[in-house]
Amino acid sequence: xxxxxxxxxxxxxxxxxxxxxxxxxxxxxxxxxxxxxxxxxxxxxxxxxxxxxxxxxxxxxxxxxxxxx
Numbered sequence: 001x002x003x004x005x006x007x008x009x010x011x012x013x014x015x016x017x018x019x020x021x022x023x024x025x026x027x028x029x030x031x032x033x034x035x036x037x038x039x040x041x042x043x044x045x046x047x048x049x050x051x052x053x054x055x056x057x058x059x060x061x062x063x064x065x066x067x068x069x
Contacts, residue, residue: 022055024063029056 008014033056036049043049 019060020063022059023061024065026056026059026062027066029059 029052033049033053036046041049043053
């Protein structure tokens with residue numbers, strides 16, 4: 001994987017299914033949530049964190065970039 005800059009720049013628009021896009025973010029969102037919790041933030045205390053956790057939990061799997069194998 002990699003070296004996709006020219007391919008991406010050659011297209012005016014990049015499309016992908018929403019669920020595929022969200023799967024690519026699952027691992028990173030998990031890191032953010034864990035970091036916030038480890039630093040004492042509670043879901044109810046931080047504006048938007050409840051929604052962040054809700055969305056994170058609805059994402060079914062991690063994306064291709066974060067799969068081992």
